[in-house]
Amino acid sequence: MNPRTLFEKVWDAHLVTRETPQTPAVLYIDLHLLHEVTSPQAFDELRARQLQLRQPDRALATLDHSTPTLPAAAGGERPYTNPAAKAQVAQLEANSVQFGVELHGWGSRQRGIVHVIGPELGATQPGMTIVCGDSHTSTHGAFGALAFGIGTTEVGHVLATQCLLQRKPKTMAITVEGRLPAGVAAKDLILAIIGRIGVAGGTGHVIEYRGEAIRALSMEERMTVCNMSIEAGARAGMIAPDQTTFAWLQGRERAPKGADWNRAVERWQQLVTDDGASFDREVVIDAGDIVPTVTYGTHPGMAIPMNAPVPAARTAVEQRALDYMQVTPGQPMQGMQVDVVFLGSCTNSRLPDLRVAAGILRGRKLAPGVRMLVVPGSEQVRVDAEAEGLDQVFRAAGAEWRLPGCSMCIAMNGDQAQPGQLVVSTSNRNFEGRQGKGARTVLASPATAAASAIAGRIADPREYLAEAIA
Amino acid sequence: MKPITRIRSRTAVLADENVDTDRIIPARFLTTTSREGLGRHCFNDWRWLPDGSANPEFALNRPEAAGCSILVAGRNFGCGSSREHAPWALLDYGIQAVISSEIADIFRNNALKNGLLAIVLGEPVHRWLLAHPGVELGIDVVAETITLPDGREFGFWLEPFARHCLLEGVDQLGFLLQQGDLIDAFIREREGREAAIHGRTAQESRSPTTGAGT
Numbered sequence: 024m025n026p027r028t029l030f031e032k033v034w035d036a037h038l039v040t041r042e043t044p045q046t047p048a049v050l051y052i053d054l055h056l057l058h059e060v061t062s063p064q065a066f067d068e069l070r071a072r073q074l075q076l077r078q079p080d081r082a083l084a085t086l087d088h089s090t091p092t093l094p095a096a097a098g099g100e101r102p103y104t105n106p107a108a109k110a111q112v113a114q115l116e117a118n119s120v121q122f123g124v125e126l127h128g129w130g131s132r133q134r135g136i137v138h139v140i141g142p143e144l145g146a147t148q149p150g151m152t153i154v155c156g157d158s159h160t161s162t163h164g165a166f167g168a169l170a171f172g173i174g175t176t177e178v179g180h181v182l183a184t185q186c187l188l189q190r191k192p193k194t195m196a197i198t199v200e201g202r203l204p205a206g207v208a209a210k211d212l213i214l215a216i217i218g219r220i221g222v223a224g225g226t227g228h229v230i231e232y233r234g235e236a237i238r239a240l241s242m243e244e245r246m247t248v249c250n251m252s253i254e255a256g257a258r259a260g261m262i263a264p265d266q267t268t269f270a271w272l273q274g275r276e277r278a279p280k281g282a283d284w285n286r287a288v289e290r291w292q293q294l295v296t297d298d299g300a301s302f303d304r305e306v307v308i309d310a311g312d313i314v315p316t317v318t319y320g321t322h323p324g325m326a327i328p329m330n331a332p333v334p335a336a337r338t339a340v341e342q343r344a345l346d347y348m349q350v351t352p353g354q355p356m357q358g359m360q361v362d363v364v365f366l367g368s369c370t371n372s373r374l375p376d377l378r379v380a381a382g383i384l385r386g387r388k389l390a391p392g393v394r395m396l397v398v399p400g401s402e403q404v405r406v407d408a409e410a411e412g413l414d415q416v417f418r419a420a421g422a423e424w425r426l427p428g429c430s431m432c433i434a435m436n437g438d439q440a441q442p443g444q445l446v447v448s449t450s451n452r453n454f455e456g457r458q459g460k461g462a463r464t465v466l467a468s469p470a471t472a473a474a475s476a477i478a479g480r481i482a483d484p485r486e487y488l489a490e491a492i493a
Numbered sequence: 494m495k496p497i498t499r500i501r502s503r504t505a506v507l508a509d510e511n512v513d514t515d516r517i518i519p520a521r522f523l524t525t526t527s528r529e530g531l532g533r534h535c536f537n538d539w540r541w542l543p544d545g546s547a548n549p550e551f552a553l554n555r556p557e558a559a560g561c562s563i564l565v566a567g568r569n570f571g572c573g574s575s576r577e578h579a580p581w582a583l584l585d586y587g588i589q590a591v592i593s594s595e596i597a598d599i600f601r602n603n604a605l606k607n608g609l610l611a612i613v614l615g616e617p618v619h620r621w622l623l624a625h626p627g628v629e630l631g632i633d634v635v636a637e638t639i640t641l642p643d644g645r646e647f648g649f650w651l652e653p654f655a656r657h658c659l660l661e662g663v664d665q666l667g668f669l670l671q672q673g674d675l676i677d678a679f680i681r682e683r684e685g686r687e688a689a690i691h692g693r694t695a696q697e698s699r700s701p702t703t704g705a706g707t
C-alpha cells in the first residue's frame with residue numbers, strides 16, 4: 024500500500040462510499056458531541072421528518088454555552104441571563120430524553136465544556152471520527168482523531184444517519200522542531216503559528232502537528248494546540264497518538280479495559296504518518312524562537328511576541344482593528360493596562376492551566392481595579408482543582424471562582440466585559456465584541472493571564488514563573 | 494428548499510477582510526431555538542448604533558445598498574464559529590449570494606446547504622467588484638458564471654453535488670437517507686470486525702468503546 028498520512032488512514036477507515044466527481048464521500052462518524060446552541064433546529068428537523076437517531080449510543084450531549092457560571096439560588100433556580108437561554112437548555116434536556124441521548128446535564132458530575140469532557144471521559148479516542156456543531160471540535164485531534172466542526176444541518180445528518188457528506192480535505196504538516204524555552208506555553212506556540220501562517224493559512228486543509236516540540240507536549244498542551252487549528256482556518260488539527268496519549272487515556276470511564284485495552288493500543292500505534300507519505304503543504308517552525316505571544320488586533324492571526332512593537336496597519340481594515348483595540352503601532356503590547364482577566368475556555372481551562380496560573384497568583388493579590396474570572400472547563404476539573412486548594416488560591420488573590428462553562432469565551436451566558444474594557448483572555452477568539460459589545464480581547468496563555476492580573480498590565484510571566492518554581 | 498438557477502441584483506460591498514461569524518450574528522442572539530427571525534440581528538453590532546438607530550457608516554446601511562441581494566465581501570468571509578445562524582441571518586436579511594476571493598470552509602458548507610450561494614472568484618475580478626459597489630450582476634448557477642453589466646462573463650466553480658442540490662432544490666439529508674443500506678452494511682461490517690478483534694459477538698461489541706483505527 025502507498026505510504027499514507029495519519030489523516031488519510033483515519034479518513035480511509037471511515038469511508039462508507041468514496042467520493043466521485045459528482046458526489047462527496049459518505050463518511051461514518053464514531054462520536055457525535057452535542058450542546059444546547061447548535062442542536063435544537065436539528066432535532067426539530069428529525070421530528071418534522073419523523074426520524075430517529077441512527078445510533079444514539081454514539082451521541083453525547085452536555086450543557087455549556089448558555090449556562091450560568093454562578094450557583095443556583097437556595098430554591099434551585101439558576102441565574103440564566105435571559106428566558107431564551109433557559110429555554111434553550113430545557114430544549115436539549117427534552118430532546119435528550121425524547122431521542123435517547125446521554126446528556127451530562129446539571130445533575131452530572133461530568134458536565135462541562137464539550138471539548139473538555141469528551142477527552143476526560145475517554146470518549147475521545149485515537150483513530151475516531153468526531154464531530155460537533157462547534158468549530159473547536161478540532162481539539163479532539165490531539166488524540167489522533169479526525170475531529171471537526173459542522174453546522175446545524177449537518178448535525179441533523181449525523182443524528183439521522185451517523186454519516187456526513189464530505190469532500191476529502193488537503194493535508195498540511197506543521198513540524199515544530201527543537202524545544203519550547205522555559206516559561207513558554209503551548210498557547211504561545213499556537214498563537215505564533217497562526218501569526219505566521221495567517222487566519223486563512225489552513226483553509227481547506229487538515230493540519231498534522233509533528234516534530235520534537237509537539238512530541239514533548241502533554242495531552243492538555245496538545246489539546247490547546249489542536250483547539251486553535253480552526254483559527255488558522257483549518258478543518259482539523261491532528262497529532263499522532265503515542266505513549267503520552269495512551270497513558271492519559273488508560274483507566275478513563277469510556278476507554279477500553281483489560282485485554283481490550285492492549286488490543287486497542289496495538290491498533291492505535293499504527294496511527295502514524297508513514298515514511299514517504301506526502302502532504303499538500305509543509306511548514307517548519309523552530310520552537311526555540313517562540314516567546315510569550317499575545318494578540319494585538321481583532322483576529323487570532325494578529326499575534327506577536329508581547330515585547331515586540333505592534334506593526335503598522337497595511338490596510339484600512341487593519342487600521343480599524345488597531346483603532347478598536349486602542350493600540351499604537353511601534354509600542355509593544357506588554358505594559359498595556361488591563362481591566363479584566365479571563366482564565367477558562369476549551370483552549371485553556373484544564374487542571375494544568377489552572378495550576379500554572381495558581382502558581383503565579385499564590386500569595387499575591389490582583390492589581391487594584393482588575394477583575395479576574397476563573398472558570399474551570401468541567402465539573403471534574405473543578406472538583407480536582409478544589410481538592411488541591413486552587414480555588415482558595417484564586418479567591419485569596421481576589422479572583423472569582425465559577426462553575427464550569429464557556430462563560431466569557433463567548434459571552435452568551437451573561438458573563439461579559441464592558442465596552443472598552445481590555446480583557447486578557449486564555450480563550451481562542453479576539454473578534455470584535457466576542458467577549459461583550461465593545462470589549463477588547465487580548466489572547467494569551469494562562470501564565471501570561473495570571474501575571475497580567477497581578478501587574479494590572481500585560482506582563483511577561485517568566486519572572487513570576489521563575490519565582491514560582493524556585 | 495426552492496431550486497435556485499439564477500440571481501440578478503445590484504451588489505452591496507463589505508470590503509473588510511476576515512469578517513467572522515460573530516460579526517455576522519453576535520453570540521448573544523444564539524439563544525434562539527428556531528431558524529427564523531435572525532435577519533434583524535444580522536451584523537447587529539455594526540449595523541445599529543447604541544441608541545438603536547442605523548449606523549450611517551455601515552456599508553449595508555447606505556441607501557444604494559437597500560434591496561441588494563448579492564453581497565461582495567472581503568477575503569476570508571465567514572471565518573470563526575461554525576454557527577449556521579450566520580447563513581440563516583444573511584438569508585433572512587435578504588442576501589441570496591455572497592461573493593469573495595476566499596470563503597471560510599464551514600461557512601461555505603453551511604451556506605450552500607441553506608440555498609445561500611457562496612461564490613469564490615479570482616483576485617482580479619473580486620478586486621474590481623469590491624471597487625464598484627452597486628453594479629448589476631447576473632449569477633447563473635447552471636452555467637457557473639457571473640455576468641457584469643458590460644456583458645463580460647467570469648466563471649466560478651461550485652462543488653458539483655452542492656450545485657446539483659441547489660438546481661434541483663434537493664436537500665442533502667434526503668440523499669444520505671437513500672444510502673441507508675450501504676450505511677447499515679458498513680456499520681455491520683465494523684461491528685463484526687470489532688467483535689472478531691475482541692472475541693465477542695457483534696451484539697456485545699456494540700458499545701462505542703473503541704475507534705475504528707485502521
Ligand code: SF4
Binds near residue numbers: 136157
Ligand atoms: S469555550 Fe468558547 S470556543 Fe470553546 S466551545 Fe465554548 S464557546 Fe466555543
